[in-house]
Amino acid sequence: MTGATGRAAPGQGTGPSPAPAWRAPAATRSNALPAGAWWLWALGLATAASRTTNPLLLGLLVGVAGYVVAARRTDAPWARSYGAFIKIGLFVIGVRLLFSVFLGSPVPGTHVLFTLPEVPLPDWAKGVRIGGRVTAEQLLFALYDGAKLATLLICVGAANSLANPARLLKSLPGALYEAGVAVVVAMTFAPNMVTDVVRLRTARRLRGRATGGIGAVLQIGLPVLEGALERSVAVAASMDARGYGRTAQVPAAVRHTTNVLTLGGLLGVCAGTYGLLAAQGAVYGLPLLIAGLAAAMAGLRLGGARSVRTRYRPDRWGVRAWLVAGSGAAVAVAMIWAGSADPAALHPGVVPLTAPVLPLWPAAAVLIGLLPALVAPVPPSPTGFEEQV
Incomplete structure (x- = not known):
């Protein structure tokens, strides 16, 4: 019974209240997003990054990606690789700046920061210099260029x-199964190796041993390589037990047609993608990309006849998966349109030196990339979630 105030009497629990309909549910094996949705979302952000050198927009893209990763990643080994990619990006920026300092830059500049001793080169190496003056304009140009790649x-x-990666392998067509297995093994090798390095460094630190220096690196590297070889042998044994590489017999004409369609389609996809990423190829890029996708899909459909594998519990694309993939595509489309409407805002000038300005509506379009943090299922317990998947 309840009292006059409407509260439940002691000992009569009402149970947990249902979550609101708009809130993302807890992730389970049945509603986990397909891996392709995440890749389409990330490729949309990457396409948007390729269209601008504005450091404010690039920093906003990195912040959007980082927030979504922090909100929706699990505790699997591959989920811990985001920090490594950030370090690689910072390394790329540093290398780009060093190249600009020591090898020069075609960007003219008047604000000389310092001058290095210049190495004389023969006449056949005109246009190339080592050392010389270093200007603020060339360093800023190198910083923008390196930030885009990072x-x-x-x-x-x-x-x-x-x-x-395992769910991504399930989504691949049968014709790409062998190549997909190789890619998945390569994608999981690096995160596992990073995890082994962290574990061994922690163990050495707890024992009071040094974790830096050449000697420590050699002592850590040997167990890491040994663990990698053991995992490789285990993977090879499991693949052999599952009949990996077994194919069906198909006519020679079908094989040749499949090869022509697949290779031609992939070439068309590469050329069309380059056209979309390059500012000069936006006209022919989309038609070539569509034609390449059609040819590649036809080739993959024919090539799937050679695969005799079955698919257990295939991933299904629901509304949330389409929203995640669509948010990345929306960011890419908005940035491409902004590049044609107002290119100066996306590419701040360095000669003369000008401070970058944050364009409002391209920045608002980048914020659409935060949608996965709201609609993607939330892993309730990272360890338990990975055991279910």
Whole structure:
């Protein structure tokens, strides 16, 4: 019974209240997002990053990717690789700046910061210099260029941290199964190796041993390589037990047609993608990409006849998966349109030196990439979730 105030009497629990309909549910095996949705979302952000050198927009893209990763990643080994991609991005920026300092830059500048001794080169090496003066304009140009490449790597790292490689393998067509297994093994090798390095460094630190220096690196590297070889042998044994590489017999004409369609389609996809990423190829990029996708899909459909494998519990694309993939596509489309409407806002000038300005509506379009943090299922317990998947 309840009292006059409407409260439940002692000992009569009402049970947990149901979550609101708009709130993302807890992730389970049945409603987990397909890995392809995460990759499409990340590739959309990467496409947007390739269209701008504005450091404010690039920083916003990195922040969006980082927030989604922090909100929706699990505790699997591959989910811990996002920090490694950030470090790689910072390394790329540093290397780009060093190249600009020591090898020069075609960007003219008047604000000389310092001058290095210049190495004389023969006449046949005109246009190339080593050393010389270093200007603020060339360093700023190198910083913008390196930041763009670093953002691309970080977006790929976000997809690698959120997408389960095993689920991605299940989504591949039968014709790409063998290549997909090789890619998945390569994608899981690096995160596992990073985990082994962290574990061994922690163990050495607890024992009071040094974790830096050449000697420590050699002592840590040997167990890491040994663990990698053991995992390789275990993977090879499991693949052999499951009949990996077994194919069906198909006519020679079908095989040749499959090869032509697949290779031609992939070439068309590469050329069309380059056209979309390059500012000059936006006209022919989309038609070539569509034609390449059609040819590649036809080739993969024919090539799937050689595969005799079955698919257990295939991933299904629901509304949430389409929202995640669509948010990345929306960011890419908005940035491409902004590049044609107002290119100066996406590419701040360095000659003369000008401070970058944050364009409002492209920045608002980038914020659409936060949608996965709201609609994607929430892993309730990272360890338990990975055991279910």
